[in-house]
Amino acid sequence: MIHFKKNKEFRKKLKSAIKKGTLGLIDIGSSKIVCIIIKFSKIDNTAKNFDQINETNSFAYRVVGAATKKSIGIKKGEIVIAEEVEKTIRLVIQQSQKMAASIIDEVVVTFSGGNPISKNLFQEINLQNKSVSSSDISFLISKFDFSAHSEQREILHAMPINFSLDEKTGLTDPRGLVGQLLGLDINLITIKKNIIENIDQCLRNCQLNLAGIFYSPYISAKSSLVEDELKLGATCIDMGYGTTGISIFYNHQMVFASNIRFGGANITSDIMQAFQISFNEAERIKTLHGGLIITNLDDNELIELSFSDENKEYYNYDRPFISRSELISVIRPRFEEILEEIQLSLEKTGFEHFSSKRIVFTGGGSQLPGLYELASEYFGSRVRIGRPMRVQGLPQALQGSQFSAIIGLAIEINNLQDEVWDFDIPTNLGPGQKIKSAVNWVKDNW
Amino acid sequence: MDQIKSYPRPSKIRYRLERVWLRRWFRKLIFYLSLTVIFFILCLFIFIYSNDWIKLANFKNYFRNNLFLRPELSVSKLEITNANLDLVNQINAILKLSFPINSIQLDINNIQKIINKIDSVESSNVRINDSGVLLVEVIERKPVAVYREKDELTLIDLKGYKINSIFSRSDRKDLPLIVGTEGNYKVKEALEIYRLLSINLDEIRGLIRIGKRRWDIIFKNNMRIKLPEKNPKRSLRKFLSSDKSHLISSNNFSIIDLRFTNKIILRKLIEEIKNPLIKVN
Structure with a gap:
């Protein structure tokens, strides 16, 4: 315990x-x-x-x-x-x-x-046809065996995501309802220790x-998904620099989260190796000229490789220009690999059984032009490029x-x-704490 | 990925100092600390100088010499223009200024008020010259008549202000005499009556205001012309332009009464009275 x-x-x-x-x-x-x-x-x-x-x-x-x-x-x-x-x-x-x-x-x-691992745990207790009180819920939570999960790894999130009472499920607050079997799903996210x-x-x-x-x-799903997506279920893919995060929401609760150890940095290092240029230069042309869909026009569009780089003598700047289609042909395979990884880990969760297969892309990587077209090829048509909500006072x-x-x-x-x-999990109380909890009970009820 | 180079970032000490500076209690501490330091410096200063009180007195003198006695600010002379000698002496006696004086210490508005309070001054203009001269321009009141009230003779101007008293009527024989309560309020009318008579002033003793409402003209030979309350000038002009005007120069009457519009009442001198009233018309 x-x-x-x-x-x-x-x-x-x-x-x-x-x-x-x-x-x-x-x-x-x-x-x-x-x-x-x-x-x-x-x-x-x-x-x-x-x-x-x-x-x-x-x-x-x-x-x-x-x-x-x-x-x-x-x-x-x-x-x-x-x-x-x-x-x-x-x-x-x-x-x-x-x-x-x-x-x-x-x-x-x-x-x-x-390296997060998301696990859904389930426990239930017998209520003997009484109405559910908050102490029942605390007792139910105390039945979960978290210590088995926290031996090798550390618990980051442990969210109660769903209550079920007999046949009813999808309850957010079962207090006051009468039933026999009270069940609780908890989404547990553990990460590496230390x-x-x-x-x-x-x-x-x-x-x-x-x-x-x-x-x-x-967290990024909270800012990118709209209310309906949170309610009906959606997947948020946060395309970061080092990693790509996946989180699946259903009924306002996160039911699954995962992480792919690929990101924008991998694309940049691919560009760097392909054209023999510095990392900063690769990052620059990726953000300015990068894309995912090649058109005829891209053959003619030439990208100047900067010579202002301070250690340019170490790199091969014999070619002053590359065409955009060349750049895209480097970016796209790596991006497809990331999308494949996403699809793999979504398949593991049983994503295809979801009623709403909405996928929202966010994060810095989602700004790459052509992502919408490429992603909708992979995941079907329900793809959206999300932008975060507005917070008062945030700079432009x-x-x-x-x-x-x-x-x-x-x-x-x-x-x-x-x-x-956040719940008061009952423990073996000492004499002093018993009085304390009694006082707390009085406070809560009056 | 490791190729991102390091860039300058604040040191730990600077970071901590800035964080401390953002704390409110620290700012308050600095504020009160600086206050106490200033207080101690002041105390030290006073302590050093209080041993030698002469130095403090010198300090006062230093300010006086350097600030108040600067030649740019000092006023050296008083000049009074448009005034006769009596008025000049009077003003000098009232102001009692000792030159040189600092212009900051002079209250020009107050000086002007004081000068305007003098009876014989109608208005004045006081200013300080570039060359350090206090200029007083005076407009005097002009005496137009002599006014007698309770055996006191005073000169009055056109508006009836009493300018100054004179000892005897013979001092200002050139000015007409006005007698009677509130006679000085109607100086203008009195003067116009004089002008209408167009006789040498010597022949007229004066004008008397009777009952604060009408005029009597008294001649040297104690003859009296009684003027009406309303339109005294018109009735006098009418009388003078009529054929009865010679009655003034004849010494036969003591009173010529013009108070009635349609008749003149004459009173003969006592020794000649046989019929006390002679009705003309």
Whole structure:
């Protein structure tokens, strides 16, 4: 039996930061580290008119500071060189603090990588035809054996996604209903050990407290999927630089998440090797001229290989120009490989049995022209290139789809998903705690 | 992927300093610390100079010499124009200025008020010249008549302001005499009556305002012309242009009464009275 002590501590810090008013959000990505600072304002209790109460948001928030910097020392979403990452985090924090003119102590982090494994667990209890109470749910959660999963790996998310009562299923809140068998599905995402500890250590060296950690495919789906897609079910594919994240949503809950260790960086290194140019130059022509569908016009379109590169003598610049069709013919096979990998891992989940086979592409890689046509060949017609939602106060420069993770984090913090550690899991109570829980019970009921 | 080069980023110390600077308590601390430092410097200054109080007095003198006694600011002279000698002496006596004086210390508006309060001054203009001269331009009141009230003779101007008193009527024989309460309020009318008579002033003793409403003209030979309340000038002009005007020059009557529009009432001198009233017309 594990107590999720660390996760509960995160939640406590997060709540205190929200109470204090400012919170930092950091996206530790393979290509860039983004930090935004959001400021909360309390709910307007003086609102008398019903229209004045904003029901969708539990509290108003606003982005007051933002900074983004190229990351060094991160490979496939995992920290490789801690010192370099620390330095970059420091720079990003410093700049966004300057913009916000306020200090942050608590940060929430999103990251990809760590080789996540998503597992759905199911347990049920016998209620003997009584109405479901919150203590029943806590008891049900305590029946799950999380410790078996946390031996080799670490639990990142453990979300209750579905309650079932006898034959009824798809319940979000079964409290008050009468039934016999109460069942619960939990989506458990585990990652490799010590990844959270590494991030925590990095932040502690920057005098910051970690107040929560979220998995980035889950987070970027929150910003890219619209309400109907969340309800009816959709797959969000976050095409990052180092990794490509997959998350499947159904009935507002994430039912599956996975990670493919291919990304935009692989395409860039292919270009680099194909044309014997530097990495930066390859990245430049990929973002400016890259594409996925060759047309006749592309044969004639010549791309100039820059000579301003400082170490150009090491590279073969005998050819000053390449045609765009050549570039596309390098990009496309690698991209098809990524799509194949996506399809493979979707097949494993039984994606074809889903009623809604909607696929939403987001992330920096989704900006490649021709993705829509290529992806709809692979996955059928229900493909959409998603752009993140708008968050109040976010700079224009940070509204592209490569920032969908950080925007999703702001949305998620505003409307937190319940996790297992948010419930009071009953343990063997000592005498002092019994009184405490009795007091809490009185408080809750009156 | 490892080819991304390192780029300059802030050091740990700088990062920590900036974070400390963003803390509110630290800023408050700096603020109060700087306040106390300033306070101590002031205390030190006073401590050093308080041993030698003469130095502090010198400090005062230094300011006085350097600020108030600058030649650009000093006023050296008072010039009064358009005024007779009596008025000049009067103004000098009232202002009591000792030159040189600093122009900052001079209140020009106040000086102008004081000068305007003098009876014989109608208006004045006070300013300071470029060459450090306090210029006072005075417009005096012009005496037009002598006014007697309770055995006191005063000169009055056209508006009836009392300018200054004189000792005897013979001092200003050139000006007509006006007597009677509130006679000075109707100086203009009185003067016009004088002009109508067009006689040498010596022949007329003066005009008396009677009951604050009408005029009497008194001649040297105690003859009196009683003028009506309404339109005294018209009735006088009518009388003078009529064939009865010679009655003035004849010394036979003590009173010529013009108060009635359609008749003139004459009173003979006492020694000649046989019929006290002679009705003309």
